Amino acid sequence: MTPPTRSNETAYNTEVAVSSTIKRGVSLYSYQNETFQGKMTLEDCIRTSAKLGAHGIEIIGEQTFWGWPECGVAQDDVDNWHRLIAKYDCTPVSHDFMLDYKRYKGREMPFDEQVASVKNDIDFGARLGMKFIRALVSIDPAVLVAAAPYAEEKGIKILIEVHAPLHFDHPWIIRHAEAFEKSGSDALGFLPDMGMFLFRFPPVWKEKFMRIGVPKAIADYVEQAYEDRVLSEYVILNVQQMGGTGPAIAMAETMRHNAAFEPKRMLNYMHRIHNIHGKFYQMDEDYVEPSIPYDEIVKVLKQGNYQGYICSEYEGNRWIEDAQEPDSVEQVRRQQVMLARLLGESVTPSLQSPVAA
């Protein structure tokens, strides 16, 4: 008998042979509506995620830790983080940093200071036990390349978040990819946000635009034009000619910033993709995200032999908060049920699950 080959080529072609090693996690960004108002503590966020079997924890450092970066973070707070991570058997995944290069009014932060700022976030990520820190997509690739040797020293990878309107065929992302390859460093990579694969106009967006005054005929038109993949500029002109103003134009303009890019484009970059933002705008009761094709996404990630986390990133809050109080926990629960099913897990995630205490 010939032993089974282990090449990527085989993995691409025999989908069923690849058992999923993709892991589930949550970005605590998902619970922002509750944490902003003091309705959930850090422990509530971590315990809730752990109950759902989402043991990977991603944070925006400065959202979770008051004081970061300008005032620093006390060691007691870092110790508490590690205590909670251990208590609920979780794994720190990513510290999402911001790099405020517009900190100074009227002038951009100098290059060396930007690099020093990234190193500061590398240190913070390492203190928190993270494997990755997330960089925003507008950052100059040269800054990340300059910080890469320090990241290697600290055992951290810097991942640029590929987020709509950018995508893997955009020249800016290609420029990053080329810079990463040229650097020779494996401490540089990508964190794709699944919102770039928006294949339908999200119902919560349409409803919000109608609440702020977009006539139904225009809202229906934009939704259909999105479905038909019409170029945004034509849609904007048509909405103007339909008599659309203000919010109607804004609704059409969302098509400048969102499009149904192809999940399979990730396959060219799998060697540098180490974390995934499981962006979602709404999870319906039947465990479907109506606007982001998670079945296709998971299929592609399995094909690419992705072995990292998919971290829930709920962003529907801002689209419904004017009309109702978001229920972030229920939304995350539904997405975790969907992900567990798509990943072939045998147990359905439940908030009733016992957790280590």
Next chain:
Amino acid sequence: MMDNKMIVEGSLAHVEGGFSFLGRLPYYRGLGLSMIEDIIVSVDGKALPREAIRFAVRGKTYTLDEMETVYDNRWNFGEKAQIIALNGGLPAGTHAITFAVRMRVSYLPFVPTTKDTKELALAA
């Protein structure tokens, strides 16, 4: 985002020379104070001059001009800052307070302003 959670309910109070209320940054994270470009407060439809506004957090009080060069302090995520308006004072009763924040966000290709209006009661 968080527009309708900017003004903290029940927080309107008298201060010497004016009034104050508690306000939160309408954002999913905090910001260093130098990136707060403006805070605009209106009371009963009348906007107050920028010079009349003070921002106080964790025991430190700043004018808006001072905040522009503060690099060692933050308005944290969800943190209730005291927004002070030195307008000479307000009579007791209910007042419509509008609170707007303009912030400089590094990754955004525009400078967003977010506002909230609430009816707040002021005790005698």
